[in-house]
Amino acid sequence: MVAPMRQPAAVRRGARQAGGGRARILRGGALRRDTGASIPGHPDGKGNAMGLLAELKRRNVVRMAGLYLVGAWLVVQVADTVFPAFGLPGWMLRGVIVLLAVGFLPALAFAWLFELTPDGIVPDAQAGAGDPGDPGARQAARRMNLAIVAVLGVGLAWFALDRQLASSGAGTTDAAPPTAAVVDPVGAPPSIAVLPFVDMSEAGDQGHFSDGLSEELLNQLARVPQLRVIARTSSFSFKGRQADIATIAGTLGVAHVLEGSVRRSGDRLRVAAQLVRASDSTHLWSQSYDRALADVFELQDEISREIVAALRVELLPDQVVGSAQRTGDAMAYEAYLRGTQAQRRAGESASREAVAALERAVALDPGYSNAHAALALAYNVAADFTSSGTERAAMFARAADAAERAIALAPDQAAGFAARGTLRNLVDWDWSGAAADFERALALDPGDPATLTAYSHVLFFGGRHAEAIAMLRRVATLDPLSGPAWFTLGVALAHAGQVAPARTALQRASELTPGANWPEFYLGFLALQDGQADQARLHFARAPDPYRLAGTAMLEHTLGDAAGSQAALAELQARYAVGFAYQVAQVHAWRGERDAAFAWLQRGLGVRDYGLTRLRVDPILAGLRDDPRFRALAREVGFPSD
Helix, strand or coil, rough: CCCCCCCHHHHHHHHHCCCCCEEEECCCCCEEEEECCCCCCCCCCCCHHHHHHHHHCCCCCHEEEEEEEHHHHHHHHHHHHHHHCCCCHHHHHHHHHHHHHHHHHHHHHHHHHEEECEEEEEEHHHHHCCCCHHHHHHHHHHHHHHHHHHHHHHHHHHHHHHHHHHHHCCCCCCCCCCCCCCCCCCCCCCEEEECCCCCCEEEEEEEEHHHHHHHHHHHHCCCCCCCCCCCHHHCCCCCCCCCHHHHHHHHCCCCCEEEEEEEEEEEEEEEEEEEEECCCEEEEEEEEEEEHHHHHHHHHHHHHHHHHHHHHHHHHCCCCCCCCCCCCCHHHHHHHHHHHHCCCCCHHHHHHHHHHHHHHHHHCCCCCHHHHHHHHHHHHHHHHHHCCCCHHHHHHHHHHHHHHHHHCCCCCCCHHHHHHHHHHHHHHCCCHHHHHHHHHHHCCCCCCCCHHHHHHHHHHCCCHHHHHHHHHHHHHHCCCCHHHHHHHHHHHHHCCCCCCCCCCCCHHHHHHCCCCCHHHHHHHHHHHCCCCHHHHHHHHHHHHHHHHHHHHHHHHHHCHHHHHHHHHHHHHHHHHCCCCHHHHHHHHHHCCHHHHHHHHHHHHHCCHHHHHCCCCCHHHHHCCCHHHHHHHHHHHHHHCCC
16 A cells, blocks of 8 residues: 655654553654544444544555455456457456455455555554544545556556457457348348357366357257258357457358357356347347256257257247257267367378277267267278278278268268268269268258268269359358368369359468368469469468478479479378379379379279369369370269269
């Protein structure tokens, strides 16, 4: 606390002793005999309440309370803005608030017991009581008042600046500037986005459960034909970001938002959820649930049923929503969630992590159909990182077995058919069988963006270009912030010769998913085609390793650096010969080396390289199409007639 200048402590102590303990030294230096009327608890009983208030004011306890509260408010405001910018977890902000609350009473006690004097911080009794009417006391009070006003002014300035930045979009990581909240037009289907539930657990280690709960709710709602549900990738793009409901709804183009939180404390779980109308931030429905951790799976079932029931009441009175195939084993479900999380990341280590987690899920619950379907796709990706053709073939066989197992366990679920359709298309080149599987999956789950995207691959490379592009544009509407959706659309447009819109879509994909496998490679190729070598180099450098090496080999050849081109190609062949034979063939074709290109295409045929499905439309291979070997190779891949 702030205190005025005092006489030396020894002088004050002597003066008190001379007065029998009842004389006080006035701050001007004069002696005063205290009657005790203003002392709390004085035997005469007069003015106790007034005396206490006067004593609190004299010791500046009231001012200390005001200064502390204003300062604490400013600290919380700054932390609330700064912490998210550095990716700090929510529990740290909560910790700051708790510490400030705990420190309030000690700060008041300190102000009561101590004063700051020229001799340092000393107990108030030792410093002397002082008189609130003398100039020193008034100066101390004035200084504290000024401190309160100054801190409050800084706080208000910070608040105004923060609001200004939020309204202008400056300094935020939002995908788009704040947009007016959407109101569903009369007669249009109700629209909703399910945001990832926030992990409020103290350890911050329940993200897989909170994400899984959100995704389960989203999947259930997406099965309602009369309801337009924004897909997972777009909804989850707001995870961990500071954006209000109106901004999120405007960016995604929905009228309703479902949000919630998950908190774990010991063996207890607390889950809260609320449905918000974006146009006026009205809470249409909210509920919280407290359960034992051992009942986690039953808890998810209950939450799903009750939220869907509430949404049915508020949005679709006559609609009945079915539930997805699930497991009754909480550990199997957790392993499934960890595996699907890893599947969304690119690269060899993520692929191995996904396989390990999903293998654990099916080991814990062999009857878990959706885990088998996810494992089939994980094996399919892992095949690219095998070291031999034999190992690759074995991985494909395991993928096929997992997909068949998923269908056998749950023939009424879409996941198994979507997984088998992917394998039939990319590995077996069974175009009609793949189309049948995808059509069955879409009949069971009509709005799934991943299935629509995979089916568009069959349509486009099977020759149905316009139909495929229309389907991909629908996917981009369902999942507007999905990098894979924009990338697949960009590739289709590029192969269809629509270069300008292709570049736009690919650039959007690159912005949404930096470091993804394909966008940078295709952007680099389009730049190379246009003679923009510097731009091509930038894009190839940002592509994952196999694509970086293939793009660099093509670029250096175009620039006349034969040694640089060969060095990149040699590294590509040495490190990725099994899973990326098609990319090696592309480099040879670009360099005009027909025999080598066909040799590597033939090698790709032997290992069932996915790239061969693009054979007929790939512009990099354009120089090979007049060769009889090209037509023979196309027949081997079994393309359907246009």
